[in-house]
Amino acid sequence: MSDLEQAKRAVVEEFAMFDEWLDKYEYLIELGKQLEEFPVEHKTDDRLIKGCQSRVWLDTTVRDGKLYFKADSDAIITKGIISLLIGVYNGRSAAEIAADDFSFVDAIGLRENLSPTRAGGLASMIATIRREAEANV
């Protein structure tokens, strides 16, 4: 199993430990709080992900063909979700990210447990990460 597959499986297993969605949120909130600080001067409109109810900024840097993400949001659960995505994809090659199907998000039931507007925001986050990857392949 590739390293990326392992990382995704770890997230799925972690999520499966919680029976209640409230506990899953608690976990996401923790992840959100742990997210590395995002410089205020990076909170620019070009880093804003469109289609989210709350504001989400994503900053991508490329080093040796690998992508490194930093992100922030004014809503903490959203921040937890983006933190989860970053945790899986950070430091991976553009080609590997671009080829991935992001289906682990469905496996943890994230999409159907967010309100339609939030799920739309999640889709936008995934689309942005994928676009960044494709642009750098």
Add this chain to the structure above:
Amino acid sequence: MTIEQIRSKFPQLQETVYGKPLVYLDNAATTMRLDASVAKWNEVSLHTNANLHRAVHRMANLATEEYEGARKAVADYLGADSREIVFTSGTTASLNLLAFSLGESGLLKEGDEIIIAESEHHSDIVPWQLLAGRKGLNIKVLPVDENGKTDLSALKRMLSSRTRLCCVAQVSNVLGLVNPVKEIASICHAAGCLLCVDGAQAVAHLRVDVRELDCDFYAFSAHKIYATPGVGVLYGRFSLLQQLAPWQGGGEMIETVKWGGTTFAQPPHRFEAGTQNISGVPALVPALEFLKETLADKELLENQENIKAFLLDELQQIPGLRLYGVPEDPSEKVSLFSFSIDGVHHEDLALILDKMGVAVRSGQMCAEPLMDRFGVTGMLRASFAPYNSLQEAQYFTDSLKKAITMLK
């Protein structure tokens, strides 16, 4: 009526979400459907369905009686005349109709002004902006103060000889404060300005009489008073409606149609082109009867007052909570509470409350200018109906406190 009795009329209140009882506090967005209203919809759809006015057959007569009977019921309820009641698809359609038809009527001329309250719903802003763009009108914004109260002294100062129309909600969907419409009407009329009242939020909470309010236009939606979606009302003074141009052209809104020129029906039919909501409009009648009952029922009114007093007190004790729409006296507010909490995002709160079974609204609530006024990107809103209990209000504040603890 007891809470149990009223709740039994709304089957959806028995639903559970994520295994928890549904606590529905998004009544300002739309109320639950009344069983009698849905039954009426079924009855006319399944037994007296036909198109209106057009045919001589028995079913067409029955359908027309149901529809025109509903118009009479709305008129009686509002203290108006049947000819003054236009059926639309909702408040939004009512206001768009009015904006368009006023614009084409010659009553508004380039350079004229419209005053709009800062606390208006987008439905009571955008149709006027569109009109202003088409006709070269100026929009002036009537401010609200820090507590959300409409500034009537500003209104007096703003009215000029060019001001033709003032648009305010009787109750704002964010602030829940009751605007003194009667007083606003007298200020406007003294300056030769018409008053259009958005009643979408008020009808569920206040016994509305348009003659008593002395407004020129009044709009509301059926789905916010327990009836079905897709039905709305525009009340207009008959003498004014007569001066308004048609909005949409089509069947039933005409007098005669000739290639050389078409003439139009009298109000209200002038504004009801095409096949109308022949099932939804009659379903408004049982809802109005029920509404009248709830607004006169001591037990239900007392329950609402208790909920309001409880929340006004309880919410303001939560550290970092900022309530928007703080009344000088509780009677100036309906049981609708919008607030923000320092350091906690409204979307996070709504998401967690949802998982606890509590349905509340979060976001801009179709009132972006008001969000800007208070310097927030959104708020959380809990809005109550007579079928909500004090226990539900308590469950809501307990859940809210838990959610805040999780998020802080």
